[in-house]
Amino acid sequence: MGRNDNSGRPFNSAASFRVTDPPNPNWQLRQGLPDDVEPGKSWKAEEEKGWKTWDLSDISPREVYPLLTSCIVPRPIALVSSMSSDGIPNLAPFRGVFSVAHNPPLLSISFSHAVRTGKSKDTKENILATKEFTVSIMSEPFIEAANITCVDAPADIDEWDISGLTRSTSIDVRSPWVKESAIGFECELFHSYEICLPNSSEVTNTLVLGLIKRAHVRESVLTASGTVDPAKLRAVSRLGGDMYARIGEGFELARPPWKVIRDQVISGAPESE
Numbered sequence: 152m153g154r155n156d157n158s159g160r161p162f163n164s165a166a167s168f169r170v171t172d173p174p175n176p177n178w179q180l181r182q183g184l185p186d187d188v189e190p191g192k193s194w195k196a197e198e199e200k201g202w203k204t205w206d207l208s209d210i211s212p213r214e215v216y217p218l219l220t221s222c223i224v225p226r227p228i229a230l231v232s233s234m235s236s237d238g239i240p241n242l243a244p245f246r247g248v249f250s251v252a253h254n255p256p257l258l259s260i261s262f263s264h265a266v267r268t269g270k271s272k273d274t275k276e277n278i279l280a281t282k283e284f285t286v287s288i289m290s291e292p293f294i295e296a297a298n299i300t301c302v303d304a305p306a307d308i309d310e311w312d313i314s315g316l317t318r319s320t321s322i323d324v325r326s327p328w329v330k331e332s333a334i335g336f337e338c339e340l341f342h343s344y345e346i347c348l349p350n351s352s353e354v355t356n357t358l359v360l361g362l363i364k365r366a367h368v369r370e371s372v373l374t375a376s377g378t379v380d381p382a383k384l385r386a387v388s389r390l391g392g393d394m395y396a397r398i399g400e401g402f403e404l405a406r407p408p409w410k411v412i413r414d415q416v417i418s419g420a421p422e423s424e
């Protein structure tokens with residue numbers, strides 16, 4: 152269906168998440184960028200090719216969009232399910248569904264308004280009207296169904312129907328969450344913030360903070376310690392353009408406590424004059 156289908160680059164369904172060493176396991180304090188370990192893949196040599204710099208107030212929003220969406224990656228994405236005051240259901244994908252705080256448990260979603268018409272997203276209108284919604288994390292197995300819900304269909308068209316995704320009844324809110332998702336959050340509107348152009352009252356975006364009232368997590372993606380296993384979740388994120396990313400590998404880097412590195416930092420510090 153999409154322009155990228157059957158490109159001769161078949162999806163690698165065998166790939167799975169694996170944990171490796173970090174890129175520079177022997178990194179030392181004050182080392183900065185280590186010398187290249189892989190010849191021909193020199194991060195430093197790339198830097199020496201120079202910089203291109205933009206003054207963002209000089210370029211149009213049309214140019215800012217592809218620049219920022221390809222710079223700030225990967226962006227978490229999720230399906231947001233909401234309902235109008237008349238009970239019309241809505242389902243759409245949104246990026247930048249960030250975990251803002253855990254106490255209280257808050258997530259954020261940013262809704263853009265159409266540049267020319269100023270029309271805002273149905274999901275945003277629903278959330279502001281009903282003060283509730285659900286968020287379902289997107290995983291590889293149902294990404295096509297999730298993606299189709301971004302279609303700019305009229306408000307009375309049900310994206311649940313188009314996608315073939317299944318409603319799972321929520322406990323605390325009216326909007327269902329997506330049964331195919333391994334994770335569903337039931338949320339209440341906590342705060343909304345209208346974003347205007349500098350020195351203008353023109354609203355271009357609305358930032359919504361949602362209070363997570365209830366979390367549903369599939370038993371099968373949970374580890375023994377009660378966290379979610381990334382290998383089983385197979386979460387998808389957003390890159391620039393229409394590109395999605397998979398999570399194929401991870402590595403751990405401990406957060407060093409000051410007391411562990413203190414002596415090394417102080418003994419290695421340059422002497423003061």
Ligand SMILES: Cc1cc2nc3c(=O)[nH]c(=O)nc-3n(C[C@H](O)[C@H](O)[C@H](O)COP(=O)(O)O)c2cc1C
Pocket residue numbers: 228241242243244245246247261262263264271272273274275298300301302303304389
């Ligand atoms: C992966 C993905 C991420 C998206 N993220 C956003 C977003 O963060 N903010 C936004 O306003 N629209 C975003 N969109 C576009 C909306 O999904 C699209 O405009 C949709 O039609 C909105 O539906 P609604 O008007 O029913 O709420 C995204 C689309 C995709 C495919």
